[in-house]
Amino acid sequence: MPVTLPNEVEVLVVGAGPAGSHLARRLAGAGRDVLLVEKRPEIGNPVRCAEAVEAEPLRGTLGDLEPGWVSQEIYGGRGVGPDGGEVRYEGEDVVGYVLNRRLFDRGLARLAAEAGARVSVRTQATAVRREGGSWAVTLHGDGGPREVRCRALAAADGVEGLVSRWAGAGGPWPLTELHSCAQARVVGLETEPRPLVEFHLGEAVAPGGYAWCFPLGGGRANVGVAVDPSRGGFEGARLYLERFLARNMPGAGVVELSAGCIPAPSKPKRLVADGFLAVGDAAGHTEPLSGGGIANAIQGAELAAEVLSASLTTGDLSAGRLEAYARRWAATVGRSLRRYARLRRLYLRLGDRDFNELLRIMNEELERWREGKRTSMVALLTRIVTRSPRLLAKLRFLL
Ligand SMILES: Cc1cc2nc3c(=O)[nH]c(=O)nc-3n(C[C@H](O)[C@H](O)[C@H](O)COP(=O)(O)OP(=O)(O)OC[C@H]3O[C@@H](n4cnc5c(N)ncnc54)[C@H](O)[C@@H]3O)c2cc1C
Numbered sequence: 001m002p003v004t005l006p007n008e009v010e011v012l013v014v015g016a017g018p019a020g021s022h023l024a025r026r027l028a029g030a031g032r033d034v035l036l037v038e039k040r041p042e043i044g045n046p047v048r049c050a051e052a053v054e055a056e057p058l059r060g061t062l063g064d065l066e067p068g069w070v071s072q073e074i075y076g077g078r079g080v081g082p083d084g085g086e087v088r089y090e091g092e093d094v095v096g097y098v099l100n101r102r103l104f105d106r107g108l109a110r111l112a113a114e115a116g117a118r119v120s121v122r123t124q125a126t127a128v129r130r131e132g133g134s135w136a137v138t139l140h141g142d143g144g145p146r147e148v149r150c151r152a153l154a155a156a157d158g159v160e161g162l163v164s165r166w167a168g169a170g171g172p173w174p175l176t177e178l179h180s181c182a183q184a185r186v187v188g189l190e191t192e193p194r195p196l197v198e199f200h201l202g203e204a205v206a207p208g209g210y211a212w213c214f215p216l217g218g219g220r221a222n223v224g225v226a227v228d229p230s231r232g233g234f235e236g237a238r239l240y241l242e243r244f245l246a247r248n249m250p251g252a253g254v255v256e257l258s259a260g261c262i263p264a265p266s267k268p269k270r271l272v273a274d275g276f277l278a279v280g281d282a283a284g285h286t287e288p289l290s291g292g293g294i295a296n297a298i299q300g301a302e303l304a305a306e307v308l309s310a311s312l313t314t315g316d317l318s319a320g321r322l323e324a325y326a327r328r329w330a331a332t333v334g335r336s337l338r339r340y341a342r343l344r345r346l347y348l349r350l351g352d353r354d355f356n357e358l359l360r361i362m363n364e365e366l367e368r369w370r371e372g373k374r375t376s377m378v379a380l381l382t383r384i385v386t387r388s389p390r391l392l393a394k395l396r397f398l399l
Pocket residue numbers: 014015016017018019020037038039040044048049050051052053123124125126156157158159160161162181182183224259260261262279280281282286291292293294295297
């Protein structure tokens with residue numbers, strides 16, 4: 001049941017994905033009066049995500065994960081090049097998870113409610129207005145439109161969200177800064193996939209992107225394709241997915257299909273305005289090369305909650321004060337995202353021959369590492385210099 005909407009609240013968070021729920025949880029835990037609204041009738045459903053995360057950053061922020069949040073523990077990865085050559089790492093420790101986003105998202109929203117946030121589903125923000133030092137937000141719920149005032153407004157409304165734009169803090173994503181994705185939940189795989197995340201590269205597989213297969217256990221997997229929409233088109237992802245499934249898993253059943261976009265920002269997006277901040281995909285906090293955004297959404301929400309809570313205490317909600325959140329982000333996770341943005345620019349310049357060569361060289365380096373020989377990024381680059389001047393010419397752009 002949707003909650004009765006208040007006339008006023010201290011903080012209004014729009015969107016109950018991982019970013020919004022974690023932000024609401026932390027703010028409510030700090031004693032703030034928080035309303036979290038979600039337009040869907042059921043949090044976490046439908047799932048438009050391949051659900052894979054690195055273990056360390058997620059556990060670093062959330063601690064132990066609840067039973068049911070993880071479908072499959074992951075022990076390594078496998079990359080397959082256009083010529084079928086592969087590079088594979090499989091260790092003994094858990095390095096990641098394929099989550100159950102339905103239960104994960106719902107669990108995070110429950111934790112927010114337990115911390116004291118009011119959570120209202122089937123409640124959509126449709127307009128925002130700045131008035132007298134606060135925000136007036138129009139919410140459409142079961143009882144029709146309603147205006148709620150808040151001292152601080154947080155956009156956690158995902159890649160398609162409009163709240164940042166309404167608040168004057170950002171425009172739509174340009175085509176060049178998006179991955180276009182299509183995904184299938186497949187069942188009945190004849191061979192149980194190894195507990196590895198698998199990536200397939202190549203112009204015929206996914207132009208400007210990659211195809212993935214993330215195991216879920218029980219002969220099931222999330223299989224998807226991300227393409228650069230300027231090369232594959234928005235329709236393209238679905239067609240490449242059909243082709244990938246037909247070629248690699250002809251006997252498997254598809255029980256769910258989904259499509260969506262992921263931001264791949266080339267530079268940091270504006271995160272704050274007076275009394276306003278953005279988190280998660282709405283803030284462009286996805287890793288631009290792989291498109292992974294779950295762990296970043298939660299890490300960003302953690303920082304945002306600290307800064308916003310302190311700002312509410314001092315009563316200074318100016319953009320200048322909230323900029324501390326953007327600075328802290330830029331100095332931590334944002335730093336590595338900038339590196340990945342440069343890597344994506346390089347990635348988009350590589351062709352099939354480059355991928356084949358790169359995977360071969362990485363394989364040799366991995367072999368040396370397995371034999372106990374020292375290796376490093378410098379060693380990898382040195383090997384590229386000696387093995388492939390053509391690849392080096394492209395990589396120089398990175399240095
Ligand atoms: C096909 C695909 C595969 C992906 N695979 C991975 C992966 O394997 N690993 C990974 O880390 N990331 C992956 N991602 C990215 C990941 O899903 C996002 O980065 C993550 O969900 C971001 O969380 P969020 O809370 O910012 O946004 P979201 O999870 O998108 O949540 C936003 C919420 O806001 C709600 N909302 C929107 N507008 C309004 C409104 N006006 N009023 C009220 N509510 C509103 C939406 O309904 C939604 O519930 C994938 C994305 C796609 C599309």
